[in-house]
Amino acid sequence: MKFKSIGIINRSNDELTIESINQLIDILNQFGCNVIVSNECPISYKNKLNECDIAKSVDLIVTVGGDGTILHAANLSHDFNIPLLGINRGQLGFLADLKPEEMKPNILSILNGNYSEEMRMMLRVEIIKSNHENIEDRALNDIVLQRSETGRMLNFTTSVSNQYVNNHSGDGIIIATPTGSTAYSMSCGGPIIDPSLDCYVMVPICPHTLSDRPLVLPDNISIEIELQQNNKNKSEVTIDGRSICEFSESDKLIITKSKKKTILIHPPGYDHYETLRSKLHWGQDLRLNKK
Numbered sequence: 001m002k003f004k005s006i007g008i009i010n011r012s013n014d015e016l017t018i019e020s021i022n023q024l025i026d027i028l029n030q031f032g033c034n035v036i037v038s039n040e041c042p043i044s045y046k047n048k049l050n051e052c053d054i055a056k057s058v059d060l061i062v063t064v065g066g067d068g069t070i071l072h073a074a075n076l077s078h079d080f081n082i083p084l085l086g087i088n089r090g091q092l093g094f095l096a097d098l099k100p101e102e103m104k105p106n107i108l109s110i111l112n113g114n115y116s117e118e119m120r121m122m123l124r125v126e127i128i129k130s131n132h133e134n135i136e137d138r139a140l141n142d143i144v145l146q147r148s149e150t151g152r153m154l155n156f157t158t159s160v161s162n163q164y165v166n167n168h169s170g171d172g173i174i175i176a177t178p179t180g181s182t183a184y185s186m187s188c189g190g191p192i193i194d195p196s197l198d199c200y201v202m203v204p205i206c207p208h209t210l211s212d213r214p215l216v217l218p219d220n221i222s223i224e225i226e227l228q229q230n231n232k233n234k235s236e237v238t239i240d241g242r243s244i245c246e247f248s249e250s251d252k253l254i255i256t257k258s259k260k261k262t263i264l265i266h267p268p269g270y271d272h273y274e275t276l277r278s279k280l281h282w283g284q285d286l287r288l289n290k291k
Contacts, residue, residue: 003111005034007054007082009073010064013042017089020064020100024087027107055080060265066090067183071240074122074140074262083117083263085110092279094182098267106267116266120179121198121219122258127237130250138258139239141180145225145247146172146205148236153208155231159224160217167228170207172235175200175223175255179262182276190214195272198257225253 006028010017021043028035036058037043038051049057055077062085063069070086077084086096087103098106109115125143127135147154154172158165176185178193181201186192190203191214198219204212217223227235227249235247247253277283 002113003033003060005036005058005060007036007038007049007058007061008041008064009038009051009054009061009069009076010041011069011072012065012089014089016100017064018043020087020089020103023100023103024062024064024107027104031108031111033111052076055082058082060085062087063096064089065096066093067095068241070095071140075138075240075242078122078138078258078260078262081260081263083265085265094275094279095179095264097270097275102267109268110265114268116268116270118195118264118266120195120262120264121177122260122262123175123177123200124256124258125237125239126254126256127245127247128252128254129245130248135245137239137244138260139180140177140262141183141240142174142176142185143253143255144172144174144184144205144238145235145253146238147233148246149234152233154233154235155228157226157228158202161221162224165215166212168204168207168212169209170212171205173205173225174203176203182279185214188214191216192276200255200257219257223253223255225255227251 025035036047036049036054037045039048040051061073061077061082063073064087070084073084087098088096123139123143125137153169155169157167174185178195178197181190181193185201185203188203188205190201200217201214203214231249237244237247
């Protein structure tokens with residue numbers, strides 16, 4: 001058995017999530033696994049660790065929640081190459097693809113070695129602050145520059161490998177991976193990208209100019225973003241939904257492909273396009289469901 005020690009991470013403590021965690025613990029214990037639960041989980045269990053220490057102690061992390069929980073676990077585990085499996089107790093669930101009612105047979109299949117493994121590209125971000133403080137981080141979904149505390153537009157410039165691309169005016173910009181192309185990027189009109197591709201998509205948020213369109217870029221380049229001079233509006237950088245820092249006109253945002261990848265575990269029969277059809281209602285005439 002490849003996965004002998006398994007960590008469980010959750011973010012929500014609602015009744016259904018806790019119910020699924022208890023069921024998962026029972027299944028894993030029946031199979032003789034060493035199970036570790038995060039201290040942030042309110043259930044009483046003998047083996048508990050701070051969630052930031054779980055990745056260094058297990059062979060597999062199982063998240064119980066939505067895609068946000070997967071993103072959170074990816075941030076905790078990226079230095080340890082620990083694979084992630086998601087049980088969906090959230091909403092859409094593009095990443096957390098295991099249904100709670102199908103948990104037991106699929107978990108047993110995975111523990112018996114019947115699963116698929118998928119490598120997902122990540123982004124590396126470096127924020128060079130005007131005070132020479134550097135902030136480094138990684139993203140599985142996206143990196144966003146967005147306005148904050150104001151109703152006014154941001155004015156900023158993008159470059160690709162130090163070659164000028166465009167001046168932008170709008171609410172901000174999203175740099176997304178193929179994984180993130182079904183998240184915030186999609187809601188802003190960005191394309192859906194097959195997760196097997198290594199590329200970026202640069203998507204303006206509510207651009208003032210209609211010709212300011214999404215741009216798909218190869219993964220061997222860097223993206224540089226700076227606010228234009230005399231831009232007095234406040235802005236911030238978020239990474240996978242986490243607010244990282246304020247961003248001012250003397251700061252610089254540099255995005256490149258990370259050397260690390262997130263490893264996702266899928267149950268038998270996983271089909272990415274079936275997930276898209278199910279979540280986005282492709283191939284269905286929604287008018288037929290109206291009463």
